Amino acid sequence: MxxxxxxxxxxxxxxxxxxxxxxxxxxxxxxxxxxxxxxxxxxxxxxxxxxxxxxxxxxxxxxxxxxxxxxxxxxxxxxxxxxxxxxxxxxxxxxxxxxxxxxxxxxxxxxxxxxxxxxxxxxxxxxxxxxxxxxxxxxxxxxxxxxxxxxxxxxxxxxxxxxxxxxxxxxxxTPHDFLYTKALIEAITSDPGWNGGEYTSNADVVDGLTRHAGIWAVMGFSTEFWKQEVWRALEFESKEAFLAGFLEPYFTAMDPNDLLAMAWKWQRGxxxxxxxxxxxxxxxxxxxxxxxxxxxxxxxxxxxxxxxxxxxxxxxxxxxxxxxxxxxxxxxxxxxxxxxxxxxxxxxxxxxx
Amino acid sequence: MxxxxxxxxxxxxxxxxxxxxxxxxxxxxxxxxxxxxxxxxxxxxxxxxxxxxxxxxxxxxxxxxxxxxxxxxxxxxxxxxxxxxxxxxxxxxxxxxxxxxxxxxxxxxxxxxxxxxxxxxxxxxxxxxxxxxxxxxxxxxxxxxxxxxxxxxxxxxxxxxxxxxxxxxxxxxTPHDFLYTKALIEAITSDPGWNGGEYTSNADVVDGLTRHAGIWAVMGFSTEFWKQEVWRALEFESKEAFLAGFLEPYFTAMDPNDLLAMAWKWQRGxxxxxxxxxxxxxxxxxxxxxxxxxxxxxxxxxxxxxxxxxxxxxxxxxxxxxxxxxxxxxxxxxxxxxxxxxxxxxxxxxxxx
The missing domain is CATH 3.40.50.1820 (Alpha/Beta hydrolase fold, catalytic domain)
Structure with a gap:
């Protein structure tokens, strides 16, 4: 708990x-x-x-x-x-x-x-x-x-x-989706702070959760989203600010094991x-x-x-x-x-x- | 050296x-x-x-x-x-x-x-x-x-x-390419064995290089490559065997810092x-x-x-x-x-x- x-x-x-x-x-x-x-x-x-x-x-x-x-x-x-x-x-x-x-x-x-x-x-x-x-x-x-x-x-x-x-x-x-989710999972579990799932706070896994957000940036949005700088409509001034102000805090607030439970489930739908x-x-x-x-x-x-x-x-x-x-x-x-x-x-x- | x-x-x-x-x-x-x-x-x-x-x-x-x-x-x-x-x-x-x-x-x-x-x-x-x-x-x-x-x-x-x-x-x-390459870079640098670039063998970074190969699997091939199981033409019996027998050894043989030098260059072309x-x-x-x-x-x-x-x-x-x-x-x-x-x-x- x-x-x-x-x-x-x-x-x-x-x-x-x-x-x-x-x-x-x-x-x-x-x-x-x-x-x-x-x-x-x-x-x-x-x-x-x-x-x-x-x-x-x-x-x-x-x-x-x-x-x-x-x-x-x-x-x-x-x-x-x-x-x-x-x-x-x-x-x-x-x-x-x-x-x-x-x-x-x-x-x-x-x-x-x-x-x-x-x-x-x-x-x-x-x-x-x-x-x-x-x-x-x-x-x-x-x-x-x-x-x-x-x-x-x-x-x-x-x-x-x-x-x-x-x-x-x-x-x-799909198999591609399985591999995408695998990359998301490994971004989290590779963080030593994850500790086999026995961390004491999601903050222990902030590096892994941030990398996980970074992979979402690549696949969650389209290539054109980034090219057209659609994030400007959300009042960010750079893609880095959008990541740091939106996508990273969105995921780092969450619980690593909860995300992993969902990811395992997603892979096998x-x-x-x-x-x-x-x-x-x-x-x-x-x-x-x-x-x-x-x-x-x-x-x-x-x-x-x-x-x-x-x-x-x-x-x-x-x-x-x-x-x-x-x-x-x-x-x-x-x-x-x-x-x-x-x-x-x-x-x-x-x-x- | x-x-x-x-x-x-x-x-x-x-x-x-x-x-x-x-x-x-x-x-x-x-x-x-x-x-x-x-x-x-x-x-x-x-x-x-x-x-x-x-x-x-x-x-x-x-x-x-x-x-x-x-x-x-x-x-x-x-x-x-x-x-x-x-x-x-x-x-x-x-x-x-x-x-x-x-x-x-x-x-x-x-x-x-x-x-x-x-x-x-x-x-x-x-x-x-x-x-x-x-x-x-x-x-x-x-x-x-x-x-x-x-x-x-x-x-x-x-x-x-x-x-x-x-x-x-x-x-x-493109900015999307920049973010993709960023994810590749982070897969390597997040490995404690990378040690800020001062490892003694690429084998020290095998976990990071393997994750790096896993992200290549998601973006390097198309969704249809995986769906049509095109890897069967290369005489593998499963996508896992293809990863373990082809993509992972391809990258784990390489030098992490060399890949990082190229990735930095790629990002800024x-x-x-x-x-x-x-x-x-x-x-x-x-x-x-x-x-x-x-x-x-x-x-x-x-x-x-x-x-x-x-x-x-x-x-x-x-x-x-x-x-x-x-x-x-x-x-x-x-x-x-x-x-x-x-x-x-x-x-x-x-x-x-």
Whole structure:
């Protein structure tokens, strides 16, 4: 258990910690008392059929969804829908290596078990059903690792997911993505301060976390983002100032083991685990109306990787988002970004299923 | 001075070490006795007007040019041309941090001065003129950092360069490339065994060199290289075996300080240093007939960065090489690669100037 002030209501606003009890894991072992951080927007109707579920990406939480994607002016409209965002296991808000204590003390820090995308989705489904009584979802969406979770939902629980909108992420993680994530992992674990996962503060690992931010700079944004100096729109005066003032503090505030737990999970996202490795068969299970939303400048979830999967999903549509930021366009920094997402999600929600 | 058997005739075949004497450097300081490793192919004619000059890329030497690009069946035909390949300063064969001794002992290892692309080209021009009596070049070519040097030649010595063919590299390094190289540098310097540049063997830095290879895996090859498992053509059974059997030993054999010297140079390649930062003015100095040869799947020297520069060069042509390997297509592994390069270089050499 590490005290890290970043994972708090001060930085993440309103959310509720809800226990779903013991969670047995695909890789073996369990989380004795799995807590999920849950943020809701809007009101669940009496029929309990107006729910939308959102899952989170690597390093992200419900906060960015609240600030950028959800609101009365957005497709994710809390005046119409009951929107539930659940922070993934390892996010630092839900049960994670750095915050495991009490009944979870046995899995703290380096002892945290391997958690898969499938474990997340099982936990999320249980929470939605047992805590809210939700059995069907009008829409499941998420970006990056949230897209991996969206696909996992649509394949694992096809009867519960009416519509799906994976953004900038794939159903089966690619080998290139695996290697990219490996480089991120090694940037952290190579820091002697990481100490096999038994540091006493994330500050012990600041060098590794800073290098990790540096690799994100190379792959998270597009080559054109840097060439066009798009960071000037964020009122930085140089790329070095942008790194030192934005990307580095973003990651150095976080917990190394939590990032590593998510990275391991990201590397192994794969819906074909349900069908003996047959990706086409897995995606053919999907009955949700699906819009696949890549970002055209994404360096590591490129459009063509989305197309290859979208073509295997019955009745699906490819909707490409134009954003020079690349993958981290997900942050919604470009003024033209969220309007595109809203239009696609609105079209999807307006589609009768 | 480090004894590293990789930098030897055993691994690099025939080459001659030629001293050009003291080389004063753009960043200040000097190399007291600058040696350049030179490999030649063919015979210089009496008029001394059949010479082609080739410069080398980061981590590469004349070896790959000899093995892949030069021969009677190639555009770089030693039966017709006198082809000179000079290994760049810091390459490990020419004067470099790890091999500085004798009169260069004062600049060994961590004391090695900063060397720029311009210093290389000044050194190369001096050697060609003083040692071989060459005053004009039918063609200057090179890949990656060799492309940076090709542009530097064409801008600095326009009267000497009749034709230029930069392959997979730019005249002005991009900010994205700078950040990519920064990540490579940090992978090495973060290894405690690097010890500020004062290690006793490259083996002390094997962890950092291995991480450095891992980042090359992400950017050096394309996403499709990994997805299509192109490494199977090289008779590896898994991507892990390819890393462990090819990319990691390739880099761990090398000297860390030598790689760092080249990386620093790569980051700062910029012909606009000749024209007060005005790239268009610098490229407008070029009188060589120029073919710009990007590789279509290059992750860090993307085609559009080449196009932006090619459009500023009078009478130039864009010739895009199709290769799923991406940047490291330069190794000539794909059977379809060298035929494309040969055709473009042949067309260029056949162009009257």
């Amino acid at each position: 590490i005290d890290n002030p970043f994972y708090s209501h001060e930085f993440h606003g309103d959310y509720e910690l809800i226990s779903i009890g013991k969670l047995d894991l695909e890789e073996g072992g369990s989380i004795p008392d799995c807590h999920l951080a849950v943020a809701t927007f809007g009101t669940l109707n009496d029929a309990k059929d107006n729910a939308i579920f959102v899952s989170t990406w690597y390093s992200g939480t419900h906060q960015i969804w609240r600030d950028v994607y959800i609101g009365p002016d957005h497709a994710l409209n809390p005046e119409k829908y009951f929107i539930v965002v659940i922070d993934q296991i390892g996010s630092g808000l839900s049960t994670s290596p750095h915050n495991a204590d009490g009944p979870n003390a046995s899995i703290a820090m380096s002892k945290f078990p391997k958690v898969r995308i499938g474990d997340d989705v099982v936990a999320q489904e249980r929470l939605l059903r047992e805590h809210f009584g939700i059995e069907t979802l009008q829409l499941v969406t998420g970006g990056s690792m949230g897209a991996q979770q969206t696909y996992e939902w649509a394949v694992r629980f096809p009867d519960k997911v009416l519509r799906a909108a994976p953004i900038a992420g794939t159903a089966q993680n 794969d819906v074909a685990r349900h069908t003996g490795g047959d990706l086409a068969a897995a995606l053919d299970r999907i009955t949700a109306k699906t819009f696949v939303l890549p970002i055209n400048e994404d360096m590591f979830f490129p459009v063509r990787d989305h197309v290859a999967e979208q073509e295997l999903i019955k009745g699906s549509e490819l909707r490409v988002i134009d954003d020079v930021l690349g993958h981290l366009g997900l942050f919604g920094v470009a003024p033209t970004y969220i309007g595109q997402v809203d239009q696609h999600l609105k079209d999807l929600l307006d589609t009768k299923v | 480090i004894d590293n058997p990789f930098y030897s005739h055993e691994f690099h075949g025939d080459y001659e070490l030629i001293s050009i004497g003291k080389l004063d450097l753009e960043e200040g300081g000097s190399i007291p006795d600058c040696h350049l490793a030179v490999a030649t192919f063919g015979t210089l004619n009496d008029a001394k007007d059949n010479a082609i000059f080739v410069s080398t890329w980061y981590s590469g030497t004349h070896q790959i040019w000899r093995d892949v690009y030069i021969g009677p069946d190639h555009a770089l035909n030693p039966e017709k041309y006198f082809i000179v390949v000079i290994d760049q300063i810091g390459s490990g064969l020419s004067t470099s941090p790890h091999n500085a001794d004798g009169p260069n002992a004062s600049i060994a290892m961590s004391k090695f001065p900063k060397v720029r692309i311009g210093d290389d080209v000044v050194a190369q021009e001096r050697l060609l003129r003083e040692h071989f009596g060459i005053e004009t070049l039918q063609l200057v070519t090179g890949g990656s950092m060799g492309a940076q040097q090709t542009y530097e030649w064409a801008v600095r010595f326009p009267d000497k360069v009749l034709r230029a063919a930069p392959i997979a590299g730019t005249a002005q390094n 910029d012909v606009a240093r000749h024209t007060g930062g005005d790239l268009a003015a610098a490229l407008d100095r070029i009188t060589a007939k120029t073919f710009v040869l990007p590789i279509n799947e290059d992750m860090f020297f993307p085609v559009r960065d080449h196009v932006a520069e090619q459009e500023l060069i009078k009478g130039s042509e864009l010739r895009v090489i199709d290769d799923v390997l991406g940047h490291l297509g330069l190794f000539g592994v794909a059977p379809t690669y060298i035929g494309q390069v040969d055709q473009h270089l042949k067309d260029l050499l056949d162009t009257k100037v």
